[in-house]
Amino acid sequence: MSIPLYSFLFAYILFLIFFVIFYILIVYHIHISASYTIFSFFITFFVGTCAILTFYFTWHLLSDVDWKKRVVLFENNSMTLFEKPAPIPLDENVPGTQDEVNFN
């Protein structure tokens, strides 16, 4: 079974949405608690900037990836569960694998 590489991006985007929701929630808490001061603004700005920079570097590092490529998770050949495995072909050039060994 194989999946395209961009499947992993969906999980990452889901996490980013989660991050943005919580960030907005915290800023809202600061606002409604009358705690919107220079110090809280600085921390909010610092966290927001760090998040944006992290996202930018992630995008930059992954910009050369071919996301349409498929990655194999596991081999799933169900026919091999019920049939005898095919005999391994013997190599004629390797000594010992032939029926008769010629000592001459």
Added chain:
Amino acid sequence: MDIARFIKKKSYEKIELVLRRHVITFLAHVFLFALLMLAPVIFYFILKNLFPGIFEMEIIYIFLVLGTSIFYMTAYLLFFVHFLDYYLDLWIVTNDRIIDIEQFGLFSRTISELDLFRIQDVTSNVHGFFPTMLNYGNIHVKTASSNIDIVFRNVRDPNTIREQLIKLSDEDRKFHYKQDKDENQ
């Protein structure tokens, strides 16, 4: 929203003190945050030395980059939540009452109010090396009733604040006594 609107300040009320915990109590979280920031860098160098070709494998590279990004974003959120927990612990003293706002994490907050004239006892204590050097500590405000006691945790200059609270409490008691006397006459 400003503090006056937040506490629904009455017309005769005047905000005397707005207190927060000393910034030193937040420094532990700053150090933890700094350590979390360094962890992926150290992990990168360890991986590079142990498995030199690991970053050449595309799928591993993608997992490491996305995983590191998620780790850093989670660290930022954790830091921000700890900041919220620290900064939203607020004590507002007016000439009429004390309002104690304590934030516990992201989804829990307790607000207590206490009229100044009900204060019976104010105790300040400073324990430990750093509190003594940096002059911060706790102030316990007790009333006659055992229902509500307010504790100002790790506030700056607790002795001066204690004296101010006693003075404000005396003035408020005199004001209420005078009011009662005028009503009875």
